[in-house]
Amino acid sequence: MKIRPVCAIVLCCFLVGSYDAFCLETYFLDDQRVLLYKIVNWWYDCLPEESSLLCGSKIKCRSTGDARVDYDEKKMALKLQINGGFADLVSIFKQCERCFGPEYLKCTWLNEKYFGSGEAVAVSSDMPGVSAFHFLKIDRNHARKIQSIEKDIAFELEGSVGGLLNGKIALHQAAETFIKTCPKISQNPEAAFPVFLNIVNADTVEILAKYSAVWED
Numbered sequence: 001m002k003i004r005p006v007c008a009i010v011l012c013c014f015l016v017g018s019y020d021a022f023c024l025e026t027y028f029l030d031d032q033r034v035l036l037y038k039i040v041n042w043w044y045d046c047l048p049e050e051s052s053l054l055c056g057s058k059i060k061c062r063s064t065g066d067a068r069v070d071y072d073e074k075k076m077a078l079k080l081q082i083n084g085g086f087a088d089l090v091s092i093f094k095q096c097e098r099c100f101g102p103e104y105l106k107c108t109w110l111n112e113k114y115f116g117s118g119e120a121v122a123v124s125s126d127m128p129g130v131s132a133f134h135f136l137k138i139d140r141n142h143a144r145k146i147q148s149i150e151k152d153i154a155f156e157l158e159g160s161v162g163g164l165l166n167g168k169i170a171l172h173q174a175a176e177t178f179i180k181t182c183p184k185i186s187q188n189p190e191a192a193f194p195v196f197l198n199i200v201n202a203d204t205v206e207i208l209a210k211y212s213a214v215w216e217d
Contacts, residue, residue, distance in 0.1 A: 024064060025086070026062050027089065028059070028061075029057055040089060040168070056182065058159075063086050066084060069143075073140055077138065080132065080135075089169065091169070092172075093125035095165065102214070110135075120136075121133075130155075133199065133209070152201055153208070156199075163178040164179045
C-alpha cells in the first residue's frame with residue numbers, strides 16, 4: 001500500500017526516535033517502525049475525514065528475547081511460552097461468536113531440523129491472547145536443540161488494518177463493536193485480511209514454524 005501524503009505526516013509523528021536496547025516488542029506500519037499505542041490514540045480522536053487513512057496498511061509485530069521453553073519428556077510435549085504475551089495492541093481473532101472471521105491460528109509448516117516429526121497444536125481464540133505455542137511428539141534431542149536457542153527465538157506477526165476495536169487495531173473486519181471501521185475492500189475478507197505468524201531463530205534467520213489464521217463463522 002502506498003502511503004498518501006496526509007498519512008505520511010501522521011506516521012512521522014509516531015516513528016520511534018530512539019532505539020531502546022531493552023525493548024523486546026517492536027511494531028512496524030508499512031515497514032516503518034512506530035509506537036503503535038500512539039497511533040491507536042490518534043485514531044480515537046482523528047477527524048472523520050482522516051479515519052480511514054490507516055485502513056489496509058500492513059502491520060508487523062516482532063518480539064525477541066522473551067521466549068521460555070518448557071519440555072515434558074514423559075509426555076513428549078514442548079511449550080514455547082512468551083513471557084508477558086505477544087502483540088497485545090492488535091486483535092487477531094473475531095470478537096463475536098456469530099461473525100465470520102479469524103477463529104484460530106493453524107500451523108502450516110514445521111522445521112524438521114528443530115521439531116523432527118513433531119506436531120503443532122492450533123492456537124485457539126479461547127486464549128486471552130497469543131502467549132504460548134504447544135507441540136506434541138517432540139523427542140528429547142529436538143527439545144534440547146530448541147532449548148539451546150531459547151534466547152534467540154523471535155515471534156513475528158503480520159496482518160492488515162481492518163478497524164479499531166477496544167484500544168486495539170483489528171487485523172480483520174469481524175466485530176460488532178468497532179470504534180472505527182474500514183470500508184470493505186473485497187468480497188472475500190479472508191483473502192483481503194490474511195494473518196501470518198512465524199517463529200524464527202533470530203540468530204540464523206531460520207524459520208522454525210509458520211502459522212496462518214483460519215476463518216470460520
